[in-house]
Structure formats: structure tokens, C-alpha cells
Amino acid sequence: MVSAASSSSASRHLLGIQGLSRPQIEHLLDQAEQAVELSRQVEKKRNVLRGRTLINLFFEASTRTQASFELAGKRLGADVMNMAVANSSVKKGETLIDTAATLNAMRPDMIVVRHYSSGAVDLLARKVDCSVINAGDGQHEHPTQALLDALTIRRRKGRIEGLTIAICGDVAHSRVARSNMILLTKMGARVRMVAPSTLLPTGIGDMGVEVHRSMETGIKNADIVMMLRVQRERMDGAFLPSTREFFRFFGLDGERLKLAKPDALVMHPGPINRGVEIDSEVADGPRSLINEQVEMGVAVRMAVLESLSQHLRNG
Amino acid sequence: MANSQPPLALINASLIDPQALSQSSGGVLIEEGLIKALGPSVNQASLGSDIQMIDCAGDCVSPGLIDMRVFIGEPGAEHRETIASASAAAAAGGVTTLISTPDTSPPVDDPAVVDFLLRRARDNAKVRVLPAAALTKGLRGEELAEIGLLQEAGAIAFTDGAHSIRSSKVMRRLLTYARDFDALVMHFPQDHDLASPGGMNAGALATRLGLPGISPEAESIILDRDLRLVAATGARYHAALISSSQSLDSIARAKQAGLPITCAVSVNHLCLNENDIGDYRTFFKLSPPLRHEEERLKLVEALADGLIDVIVSDHNPQDVETKRLPFDEAADGAIGLETMLSAALRLVASGHISLPRLLARMTLRPAEILGLPQGRLAIGAPADLIRFDPDEPYVVDPSKLHSRSKNTPFDEAHLQGRVKLSIVAGRIVHD
Numbered sequence: 001m002v003s004a005a006s007s008s009s010a011s012r013h014l015l016g017i018q019g020l021s022r023p024q025i026e027h028l029l030d031q032a033e034q035a036v037e038l039s040r041q042v043e044k045k046r047n048v049l050r051g052r053t054l055i056n057l058f059f060e061a062s063t064r065t066q067a068s069f070e071l072a073g074k075r076l077g078a079d080v081m082n083m084a085v086a087n088s089s090v091k092k093g094e095t096l097i098d099t100a101a102t103l104n105a106m107r108p109d110m111i112v113v114r115h116y117s118s119g120a121v122d123l124l125a126r127k128v129d130c131s132v133i134n135a136g137d138g139q140h141e142h143p144t145q146a147l148l149d150a151l152t153i154r155r156r157k158g159r160i161e162g163l164t165i166a167i168c169g170d171v172a173h174s175r176v177a178r179s180n181m182i183l184l185t186k187m188g189a190r191v192r193m194v195a196p197s198t199l200l201p202t203g204i205g206d207m208g209v210e211v212h213r214s215m216e217t218g219i220k221n222a223d224i225v226m227m228l229r230v231q232r233e234r235m236d237g238a239f240l241p242s243t244r245e246f247f248r249f250f251g252l253d254g255e256r257l258k259l260a261k262p263d264a265l266v267m268h269p270g271p272i273n274r275g276v277e278i279d280s281e282v283a284d285g286p287r288s289l290i291n292e293q294v295e296m297g298v299a300v301r302m303a304v305l306e307s308l309s310q311h312l313r314n315g
Numbered sequence: 316m317a318n319s320q321p322p323l324a325l326i327n328a329s330l331i332d333p334q335a336l337s338q339s340s341g342g343v344l345i346e347e348g349l350i351k352a353l354g355p356s357v358n359q360a361s362l363g364s365d366i367q368m369i370d371c372a373g374d375c376v377s378p379g380l381i382d383m384r385v386f387i388g389e390p391g392a393e394h395r396e397t398i399a400s401a402s403a404a405a406a407a408g409g410v411t412t413l414i415s416t417p418d419t420s421p422p423v424d425d426p427a428v429v430d431f432l433l434r435r436a437r438d439n440a441k442v443r444v445l446p447a448a449a450l451t452k453g454l455r456g457e458e459l460a461e462i463g464l465l466q467e468a469g470a471i472a473f474t475d476g477a478h479s480i481r482s483s484k485v486m487r488r489l490l491t492y493a494r495d496f497d498a499l500v501m502h503f504p505q506d507h508d509l510a511s512p513g514g515m516n517a518g519a520l521a522t523r524l525g526l527p528g529i530s531p532e533a534e535s536i537i538l539d540r541d542l543r544l545v546a547a548t549g550a551r552y553h554a555a556l557i558s559s560s561q562s563l564d565s566i567a568r569a570k571q572a573g574l575p576i577t578c579a580v581s582v583n584h585l586c587l588n589e590n591d592i593g594d595y596r597t598f599f600k601l602s603p604p605l606r607h608e609e610e611r612l613k614l615v616e617a618l619a620d621g622l623i624d625v626i627v628s629d630h631n632p633q634d635v636e637t638k639r640l641p642f643d644e645a646a647d648g649a650i651g652l653e654t655m656l657s658a659a660l661r662l663v664a665s666g667h668i669s670l671p672r673l674l675a676r677m678t679l680r681p682a683e684i685l686g687l688p689q690g691r692l693a694i695g696a697p698a699d700l701i702r703f704d705p706d707e708p709y710v711v712d713p714s715k716l717h718s719r720s721k722n723t724p725f726d727e728a729h730l731q732g733r734v735k736l737s738i739v740a741g742r743i744v745h746d
Binding site for chain 2: 018095096097115117118119120122123137138139140141175178201202203204206207
């Protein structure tokens, strides 16, 4: 597996979707399918990571991604340790590189990292001997989220190529949007970015996507409507005037969803803001894939861990 | 710098005259720290056998560089750079006069600090170190610094260094007041609110890397404001660093209107672009940020046609603790004293500018702006001279650089034209 970075140890890490080819993505999705089956059995455990140590290193709070990696690691037989850095040595002034060196000395086999700065996972990956998996860095990438979204779509629609997929909401600040944009365009989907101009990053129009500034045109005839979480602090007048104005023009409710294809499905990386970007009626409705995405998350992470384990020392 | 040394002659050189914009064979005779004679008549035959001669073997000899923007770190950040280490780097890079910025700790907003710097420079520096003082007290952008007293103490010019003055009212008063003292205001134009929390040029690359961007408007809005205020007050104004074509347009209009303004660009912005950031390489995190390649080419063009007056190194030593961090959290800045000439020579090699014209932007032009007698190849001018071969290749090895900090964006770069000899006031300070 090739990483987003051009570091010498490229194949050991998963740093972003950017560095993956379409066949590599397809291979991971195929592997994840098997993990879905395994996870639905009573006996969910395999031994491929037996004896291996996985560290979850989260510099930013996360419930579902951390739990998902923890379960994925355990189902493959690894020893999993969770480190919530918010209350650890980083607060005492230790730098990211020092933290990396310390953890490296404990000889883990894999480190799953989430960090609030773009590129921080890349930096850490250069300083350790083990595999590093990006669980979200700043506004850069969140590769396993994009993979689990792709798996969810492929299982429901049978394909990704040729689908029209609208990614709606806070595109500017979303690593989920970036990773999905890269993955879905690589897989041949027609990707639309739908947001008010203040939440569209510069140059997005040159990245192989359509840009829409209204939900009406943005989700029209879409196969998939993927909503993004909008941070409440963006809606205090900084980027958007108010929550209610955002919901009025960019929120997804049942009425608006009628503009999409009749069999359109709704996704959201979670956690959702009910009544801000998505109405409860839609979030909990029959076309919502939100809970299925969570299930696919564990499967995709199992596939990623297993695939990277083939590059581990003595592996 | 005492001038008791015996006469010295550089012979068999290719003399670069930044005033005449010419290059010709000849020699330079130095006496009492000044240029005593120069031209083809200064040669082995014409000089007495008792005069020390250096055969330059056809290498270029030009006035030493004058670098208008150097952060040193003394006092307060000596772990990053001292006057001694900065001046060693300068001497090795052919910079014979440097203007230090006042954003030290304490800042240079008190005449006593100017005096301290001048004494430290006298005792420790190989090259001429001329301190610039603060425009505002504590560099806070609120109250005027003692421009008159600072000038009397020896401040060469006034700037808030890396800080840009937010208040238009303060800026107006500064320019109004500075004019009475004929003080040069060297301002870094950047709208703090618009620029933050950015770390690189706004655009597709920043979007791809997930980094917040700094648009060119963050620079041009403040520059335009300043230029309007210069028109109203008549103060001498120097845009300390510009990075975009928007700013070039503003500078062109103001110069056409006859305003007393000049501007500088850093050698980094002439030689590098945003793509060099690659995978979050923090040594390329600069303020203002590196721009798109098209913008770089416009800067190079403006340099060649004289719209840009000066090239600076914008030397900003940063240690490992401030650079080996995620991009967002890393400090801005790159060292540049030692590589400035070689990096700039890339523009000669690429055919964008002639060698004498390039050197004029780093010698004569800053001297004119600052009112200094050096920076010229003329009889009676201070003998601040350098020798280099513009075609001699070398690879930059950070461990061999004289600066205390090693944050060079030219790490392992293939450059040409290492400085072989630097002379300040007739004395050899690097060979």
C-alpha cells in the first residue's frame, strides 16, 4: 500500500487516499467484504494480528473512530492500547516528535493517529519504525472514512463508477470531504461539492468535481447525498449567519431529498447535528445509511490493518 | 573597524559595477579601508612589490551585499542566532552590511538597546551590523516609538519587523511623525485578521493539503492603505517584503505617481514557490507565504525591470523546537544570509536578469535607500568587496553553514557562486 507521502517507507503506512491507486482501493474493499461477513458471525475473532500491538493515539477526541479501530484490532487478535493524548504528556509540553519517539521505543506494530493539525500524521510516520494509519489529520485526510463510505455505497448500489454523489455542507473544513472527493473521483463517480461559498475551499473547482452553491441544483438526481457535519462554532456569524439560516438553505429534510433520485441514499460520517445539517426524519428514515456506515467502518479498518500487517517486521 | 591595515589589491578580476551596470576586467586597490584605485590600470605591473596582492584569476569582484532584513535574536533569542554567528554567516555569504530587525526581546524600542547592539556589533561582528529600531513601543502597533532619540542613538531605519501595524490611525501618525526626521519607515504589509490562521498561499495546493491559506489580498490591502497614507504624508516608505503581483501593481501605480516609496522581495520568493512545501516541509513555511509559480515569475520580471528595488535574505533562524512540528504549529522563516547570493544567481543563470543588475538590487539600491556610502564600486567608496565565481557549483550542506540555526530551504540544493572572499572596510573577513 502506498502512502500519501513520498516518504521512503511508503508501503508501511496509510496516510491518505491520495497515494492509493484504484486497484489498491478495490482490493481493500474486497477484503473488507470478508470482514463484514466475519463480523456478523458469533465467532468474530481471527489470528492474523496475534502478538501484535496496536496503539490508538488520539490527539483529538473521538468516540466512534477510536472504538472502531479498537474493535477492528481486537477482532484480528491484536493487543490494543488506547492513548487519549488530551490528558497526557503533550499537555506538559512534549512535542509530537518526542511522543512519537517514546511510543516507538515501546515497539508497537501499528499506531493509529488522529491529530488536529494537517500533516501531523505524516510527520509522525517519518519518526517511527512501525506502520502508521491516519485516523484523521486536521483538514487534510481521513482515509478510512472514505474507504468505509465507498464500501457502504458499493454494497448498496453494486458499483461506484458512474454514480452521482453530492457531498454537502462544510467542505472547507472537512477532511472527510477531501478524502471522499479523492477516492470517489478515482473510482469514476461524478462528485458534486455543495456548500455556501464561505465553506468552499479555494481551487476546489479544479479538482475534478462539480461545485454547487445551492442544494436544489446540488442534489438534483443524485444517487447518494452525503451530508457533512457542520461545527457549531462555524455558525456563530464567522462563516454562516446562524444555524437556522444554514438549515433553511443547506439542511437536508424529506422535502428536499425528493429532488434526488427516487432511490437515492443518505449518508453522514457522524456524529450528526439533528436539525442543523440533517432532519431527524431523514437521518432515521429508511434511506439513511448512517448506522450501516458505522458497521462498514469496523470492516474497512480490519481490512486496512490486515493489509498493512503484511508489511510488518517479521510479518 | 580600525583602518590601520596595509594596502591590499585585488587583481585580475572581473569588476562588477552596479552603478554603471557594467562588467569589465581590472583590479581594485584598497587603502585606509577605502577604494583607492580601480580599473585595468590596477595590475601586477603597476603596483609596487610591497603591496599585498590577491590574484582573482578572473573571478567576479563586486561591492559586498547589503541585506536590509535580517533577524538576529540578540538580545533574547541567542540560541537561534547571535550577532557573532549571524555576522559569520553574512561574511561567508558575501553580505558585508546587514540591517537587523528590532523584534528581539527586549525589542529595539529604546535608545539603550540600539546602543547595546552597536557595542556588541563593534566587539563581535565581522561585518557591518546596522540596527533598525521599532516603529511602535513594544512592537504593539499602538504608540509611537521614540523615533528621534532612536535615530540619534544610531538606528538606521524603522520597522516593526514581522509585525504589521493594524491601526490606520497609528500608521498615519507614524508616517507623519517620521517625515519630520526624514526617517525611513520599513513596513511589512499584512492584514493580520485576513491572514490568520493561514500558513501557506491560499489556493488549490493549500486545499489539497488541508491547510488554511493566506490570500494575496492580505498583503495588498495593507500595502494600498500604506501607499495612500504615504501620498497624504510624504514620508519615506519601504515595503519590507512583498510577494504577489497585486502588490506589484500597487507599487507600480505609486511609483508612477512619484511617491517616495521602494520595495523589497526576499530571495526565497524569487527562487521558490508553494510547491516546494511538498509534504508539509516546514522549512518552506514563510511569511509572507511562498506563492504560485506564475506569481514568482512576475516577481522576477519586476526585479529585472526595476519595479522591485531590493532583494533581501529575510534571514530568520529557527531552531528544531520551532520547526520540527506539524505545519500549522511550526514557526515561519528561513535562514538566508549565507545562500542569498548563490540562490539569486539562479536568476542570472536562467537568463532573467544580468549579473550587474542583479547585484545592484543587493548593493547600490539598498545603499541609496538607506543613505549609505558603501554598495558602490567607486574610488573613495568604502572597500566592502566580495569575490566569487558565478559558475562554480556547490551543494549546500546545512551542517557547514555558520548560522546557529539550520533551517535553510536550500538544504542539499545545487547552487553556483560560493563567495571566496569578503572584505569589509579593507579587511578580509572571510576567505
